[in-house]
Amino acid sequence: MCATNEGMRGGRTTGARVAGAWRAAAVLLLAGCSALGPPPMAPLTAARLETARQRWEAQGSDFYRLVVRVRPPRAKPTVYAVEVARGAVVKIERDGQSVAPEDAEHSDYSVPGLFELLRQDLRWNAVDPVGNVPAIDLRAYFEPGTGRLVRYRRTVGTGRRRVLMVEVLAYEPSPSLHAGAVRLTSSRRGGAWRALPLARLCAWPPG
Numbered sequence: 001m002c003a004t005n006e007g008m009r010g011g012r013t014t015g016a017r018v019a020g021a022w023r024a025a026a027v028l029l030l031a032g033c034s035a036l037g038p039p040p041m042a043p044l045t046a047a048r049l050e051t052a053r054q055r056w057e058a059q060g061s062d063f064y065r066l067v068v069r070v071r072p073p074r075a076k077p078t079v080y081a082v083e084v085a086r087g088a089v090v091k092i093e094r095d096g097q098s099v100a101p102e103d104a105e106h107s108d109y110s111v112p113g114l115f116e117l118l119r120q121d122l123r124w125n126a127v128d129p130v131g132n133v134p135a136i137d138l139r140a141y142f143e144p145g146t147g148r149l150v151r152y153r154r155t156v157g158t159g160r161r162r163v164l165m166v167e168v169l170a171y172e173p174s175p176s177l178h179a180g181a182v183r184l185t186s187s188r189r190g191g192a193w194r195a196l197p198l199a200r201l202c203a204w205p206p207g
Contacts, residue, residue, distance in 0.1 A: 039141055041141045043137075044139060048140070052147040053147065056115075059145060059146045060148060061173040062087040066083075067081050067171075068082065068109040068167070071167075072164055078094060079169070082110055118140060138153075138154050139155075140152045150167075
């Protein structure tokens with residue numbers, strides 16, 4: 001019996017050591033993944049944008065919350081919190097302050113609104129390069145599952161560069177979000193794209 005008890009204690013000790021080793025390995029693996037940083041952005045093309053848009057149409061949500069940080073060139077970043085229900089923007093906050101309904105059309109940072117920003121920027125790919133350096137560099141990373149935008153960077157110029165960064169800090173699908181909410185904009189996933197003030201704010205060429 002003593003030998004059996006000793007064996008059981010030894011088995012438990014060995015099991016605890018193995019479990020501890022697995023936990024330590026998992027911590028190291030997560031730390032390594034964090035050290036690698038986010039996935040790199042790839043050059044933005046019309047084909048990549050259309051693929052992402054179609055994936056969102058097929059796999060995206062009509063009810064979600066989105067937190068977007070916009071860093072215009074040479075200006076302080078602004079954080080937008082957007083709530084979408086039935087494909088329409090129903091609530092917008094800018095740096096924690098509610099956006100009035102009459103200003104809602106000027107702060108559409110829903111998933112389709114971000115697609116529209118990228119679509120407008122693609123026009124500048126036709127600008128002639130400066131020597132061997134493109135006058136504008138557009139790069140984006142789309143979430144593979146839903147196609148939604150995760151990060152976008154637009155770099156203008158070769159010397160005194162102007163950089164626009166758009167980063168989605170949070171995305172939360174929520175089927176029950178604002179079931180009776182009043183629509184603030186005419187945006188919807190299947191609707192027509194329209195111009196965004198952000199594109200005008202950071203318009204090409206730089207002033």
